[in-house]
Amino acid sequence: MTAEELTRRRFLARAAAGALVAGTAAALLPARPAWAAPAKVGEAAPGFTVNATNGSPVSLASYKGKVVVLEWTNHECPYVRKHYESGNMQGLQREATGQGVVWLTLISSSEGTQGYVTPPQADELTASRKAAPTAVLLDSKGVAGKLYGATNTPHMYVVDKAGMLVYAGAIDDRPTSRRADVQGANNYVRAALDAVAAGQPVKTPITRAYGCTVKYS
Numbered sequence: 001m002t003a004e005e006l007t008r009r010r011f012l013a014r015a016a017a018g019a020l021v022a023g024t025a026a027a028l029l030p031a032r033p034a035w036a037a038p039a040k041v042g043e044a045a046p047g048f049t050v051n052a053t054n055g056s057p058v059s060l061a062s063y064k065g066k067v068v069v070l071e072w073t074n075h076e077c078p079y080v081r082k083h084y085e086s087g088n089m090q091g092l093q094r095e096a097t098g099q100g101v102v103w104l105t106l107i108s109s110s111e112g113t114q115g116y117v118t119p120p121q122a123d124e125l126t127a128s129r130k131a132a133p134t135a136v137l138l139d140s141k142g143v144a145g146k147l148y149g150a151t152n153t154p155h156m157y158v159v160d161k162a163g164m165l166v167y168a169g170a171i172d173d174r175p176t177s178r179r180a181d182v183q184g185a186n187n188y189v190r191a192a193l194d195a196v197a198a199g200q201p202v203k204t205p206i207t208r209a210y211g212c213t214v215k216y217s
Helices: 003-028 078-085 088-097 119-128 143-148 188-197
Strands: 049-051 057-059 068-072 102-107 135-138 155-159 165-169
Touching: 049 135, 078 088, 088 102, 088 188, 119 135, 155 188, 165 188
Parallel strands: 068 102, 102 135
Antiparallel strands: 049 057, 068 155, 155 165
């Protein structure tokens, strides 16, 4: 055997061993969670049915023909508090619903975690904060949240009248918990709603949501 052949054989043996190790390591890695592949902008928004605070089931499909905003929230999260204590979220809710938009606030915190609330507590929060959603949905099992890949609070989505997901991401371009940063921020949700109302494509359809992580079980 020549020196060149010996070198080649050693290289192939090392490559095979490396592939075996990599394959073994991959097999030991935890499976990728199903919700890690979230709803996709430009495709039909996944349907879901979640109970509202009054116990009635609310289905996304029932709002087909209307523009829908989905807002994931956690009232204890500093980033959520920024938008509620400044009045920014409530103002946007009133502005949107005043134009016929359906606004669904979803709480996916599991029982015993930060942000979890009972129906009466959720209603009290809505009243005390003077919030104006169409409905507050209690998704404590995380079914809708994982379906949409909601990772943060707030995490925002806009669905158009045809049921297509046209925006997913942050509420604005100021990823801080400072209330002062609301002023002058580029509000992506408002921009998306304006584009949909004008029959135009959303200029920035996907952004990275910022805030506290959603407290799934």
